[in-house]
Amino acid sequence: MPKSLDFVVGGGSIAGLAFAAEAAKRGATVLVAEEHPEIGEPEKCDGLVSLRGLRRFGYLPEEPVVQNQIASAVIHSPADRNFAVNATGLEVVVLERSAYDKQMAAAATSNGAVVRTGARVSEFVERADGVSVRIGGETIHAEYYVDATGPASSPRRGILPAAKYEIEADWVREPVVEVFLDADRYPGFFAWVIPCGRNRAKVGAAGHGVSPFKALDGFLSGRRCKILRRVSAPIYIGGPTSKFVHGRRILVGESAGQVKPTTAGGIMTSLAGAITAARWACKSLELKDPGQLANYQPEWESAFLKEMKAMLRLRGVIEKLSNDDLEAVIETATPKLVLKLSQTDFDFHATALFGALGISGLLRIAKIVASAEVRSLLVSS
Numbered sequence: 101m102p103k104s105l106d107f108v109v110g111g112g113s114i115a116g117l118a119f120a121a122e123a124a125k126r127g128a129t130v131l132v133a134e135e136h137p138e139i140g141e142p143e144k145c146d147g148l149v150s151l152r153g154l155r156r157f158g159y160l161p162e163e164p165v166v167q168n169q170i171a172s173a174v175i176h177s178p179a180d181r182n183f184a185v186n187a188t189g190l191e192v193v194v195l196e197r198s199a200y201d202k203q204m205a206a207a208a209t210s211n212g213a214v215v216r217t218g219a220r221v222s223e224f225v226e227r228a229d230g231v232s233v234r235i236g237g238e239t240i241h242a243e244y245y246v247d248a249t250g251p252a253s254s255p256r257r258g259i260l261p262a263a264k265y266e267i268e269a270d271w272v273r274e275p276v277v278e279v280f281l282d283a284d285r286y287p288g289f290f291a292w293v294i295p296c297g298r299n300r301a302k303v304g305a306a307g308h309g310v311s312p313f314k315a316l317d318g319f320l321s322g323r324r325c326k327i328l329r330r331v332s333a334p335i336y337i338g339g340p341t342s343k344f345v346h347g348r349r350i351l352v353g354e355s356a357g358q359v360k361p362t363t364a365g366g367i368m369t370s371l372a373g374a375i376t377a378a379r380w381a382c383k384s385l386e387l388k389d390p391g392q393l394a395n396y397q398p399e400w401e402s403a404f405l406k407e408m409k410a411m412l413r414l415r416g417v418i419e420k421l422s423n424d425d426l427e428a429v430i431e432t433a434t435p436k437l438v439l440k441l442s443q444t445d446f447d448f449h450a451t452a453l454f455g456a457l458g459i460s461g462l463l464r465i466a467k468i469v470a471s472a473e474v475r476s477l478l479v480s481s
């Protein structure tokens with residue numbers, strides 16, 4: 101089979117573009133195929149991210165890409181008790197995600213990768229000595245296919261439908277991210293408000309078994325605002341997949357489930373996955389040793405798996421709680437706990453939360469969860 105390229109990447113978003121930029125920097129020949137006509141559009145993601153996380157991987161956003169710097173996060177209970185975590189030390193910003201993807205595309209092309217838009221990958225066939233990837237009416241041959249198609253290939257069981265509006269309103273609190281918990285309106289998830297400057301915000305809602313647009317309209321009823329843009333997009337909360345490499349198909353980003361199961365935030369963890377994969381994939385080509393690629397998954401997991409498992413545990417707890425339980429849990433947020441949370445790492449919030457709760461806090465939560473467990477047993481029997 102004639103080989104023209106080292107890598108064909110399906111999906112030109114954060115993971116695909118970061119893979120391309122890193123692999124091309126190492127001298128590999130790379131083609132990125134993005135199905136939409138413009139990189140970054142339609143914009144689904146809210147772009148809430150920690151600069152600390154991005155700095156680790158060398159792709160800090162250029163200044164115009166940053167819409168806002170976040171100073172605190174307020175968590176609201178269903179009865180609107182709330183507590184605020186000071187986020188000034190956490191370096192959390194809101195990115196214009198479409199502009200960040202364009203920045204990544206520019207990095208990839210300036211390193212020598214080709215980024216093709218309006219190019220949908222419709223088929224991938226693996227052969228002993230390479231892959232054939234069907235893009236539009238053309239078949240391209242390469243050593244590896246990198247699947248960065250996001251929710252299109254993440255496992256269905258972890259997908260939640262979500263709705264998001266970009267709004268303008270005088271009640272948007274700058275620069276405060278707000279999270280609204282309510283087990284009836286947003287079961288297992290929440291509604292959110294992320295301010296992006298000039299009285300604008302990205303507001304969204306998701307939950308198991310609910311119509312997200314109905315939930316979001318319910319959230320906004322009584323909160324006057326002008327809706328500038330409506331987006332329907334699934335979020336992924338199922339945790340990392342068990343295998344990142346399948347023969348000559350390399351999964352990166354959301355395709356590999358490299359997304360936080362608590363918040364569905366995946367910018368940093370997907371970037372990390374793509375960069376790690378590119379390094380080991382290039383090594384395997386350089387040494388003509390496909391076994392090198394086996395280092396990708398353990399390296400990503402050594403950085404994130406412990407936290408992802410903690411997040412899945414936290415998600416398991418949240419999904420069992422009723423609104424009364426949520427009120428009781430919010431009550432456990434003592435000033436000492438809130439202070440500890442403000443001194444942790446935005447990207448490792450589940451282990452930080454468990455650590456900050458300590459034994460006594462965990463026991464208090466365990467009591468609430470135990471009663472929720474008993475209740476769910478009664479309901480299911």
Ligand SMILES: Cc1cc2nc3c(=O)[nH]c(=O)nc-3n(C[C@H](O)[C@H](O)[C@H](O)COP(=O)(O)OP(=O)(O)OC[C@H]3O[C@@H](n4cnc5c(N)ncnc54)[C@H](O)[C@@H]3O)c2cc1C
Pocket residue numbers: 110111112113114115116133134135136144145146147148149219220221222248249250251252262263264304333334335352353354355359364365366367368370
């Ligand atoms: C509503 C919403 C809000 C979010 N907010 C945040 C946030 O605030 N912070 C955060 O960190 N994360 C957030 N996320 C998650 C974040 O957007 C994703 O985790 C991240 O974008 C994953 O990147 P990716 O490159 O793996 O996949 P994606 O960004 O999903 O990109 C996949 C790309 O593949 C393309 N594609 C799909 N199929 C094909 C095909 N067959 N051929 C060619 N191209 C194809 C798509 O068009 C797309 O461009 C949010 C997600 C949603 C839905």
